[in-house]
Amino acid sequence: MRPGLEPERRDAARNRELLLRAARELIEECGADGLTMGTLAQRAGVGKGTVFRRFGSRAGLMMTLLSDAEAHFQGRFMFGPPPLGPGAPPLERLIAFGEERIAWVLEFGELARAADVSAYNRFDVPAAVLWHRHLEMLLREAGVTTDPWLMATSLSAVLEPERILHAVRVHHIAPERLAASWRELVSRVVRGA
């Protein structure tokens, strides 16, 4: 989490733990949208400035809270067992990627939404870039030769947390139906190649 060689000062480390613990508690109680930076500071017993020094912004805090789940997911599709991980045919990996991503969004989506940096560069956070590259690679392997980069962009758009949560929570679409639609979409994209 902190890649730097120089160690963290003891008070800083203690405050970070305090803040993360308090943040998880607050999210448990009020949901991610109900967490405010002021309340968090108060609950953790530190000043508001400390919260922002640690995490930069509200979105940064949410990204930190997500990073475990994110790293786990990344590990699975990059190094884990097929069909999500390497070893399966690309179309099957694409299908598995979407299915797993939908499940992931249903579990962590609220946090993921809160972690979206408002502004343009929400698509340039490392995790999003990695997902995009992964999709692009699978498309290439599956024989999609016409602009796989943009095609990966389109597929990423389909899997956005905001849309998925909206479909499930507002329109009561069953997750399995989302997965089926994803299978259909990605099959047609690849088969047309």
Next chain:
Amino acid sequence: MRPGLEPERRDAARNRELLLRAARELIEECGADGLTMGTLAQRAGVGKGTVFRRFGSRAGLMMTLLSDAEAHFQGRFMFGPPPLGPGAPPLERLIAFGEERIAWVLEFGELARAADVSAYNRFDVPAAVLWHRHLEMLLREAGVTTDPWLMATSLSAVLEPERILHAVRVHHIAPERLAASWRELVSRVVRGA
């Protein structure tokens, strides 16, 4: 714009014109993101409460500013000449819809982003619902029988202003390349039917 039968009071009408004029000026000068409700009130010479009474929220104001362009676009794909309007084969209409929508986003996208109600129901504003229904209808006509509703959702996701603007402004993707990718995507989706 105001569908009610009961007419608007004179002062209210005058202030609305004042506000719309001032808003357009400010957006000209500072961009949509640079417009603040306080500045707008000041520029128009009214109180801040009046601004919110008129438009409900910042997003509501932006939607009002967009409504002309939106109505024009809607008229074109519903009643205008083919291939965008009725008369052409569905695949051609789908292709034309995406192409025109990309062009529309490049012209009005900043406003459209500012008009997005933060929260879940951004997809349930009338214009978004109409676009979605239109896509779904074209998909059905083109022979897509497996869950056209969700397929239309996916295609809508691909055309979101935020992504398109990001691709063009940050990654310097040429609009024509976006259009080509859309053609490819939608052709494959339909041909797989």
Next chain:
DNA sequence: GATCAAAACGGACTGCGGTCCGCTTCTATT
């Protein structure tokens, strides 16, 4: 023209994310 209720007005106020800067606490060095 006087009257009056409803509609609209305006600006002080709240709560939020985020910044700033003088003060405190740590740790490396001697």
Next chain:
DNA sequence: AATAGAAGCGGACCGCAGTCCGTTTTGATC
């Protein structure tokens, strides 16, 4: 143990969207 300066701290402060409510304007009725 003394010291120095870097790292961290805290909370007053800012600008913003949005709310509230006492005051003013409007236009239908008489």
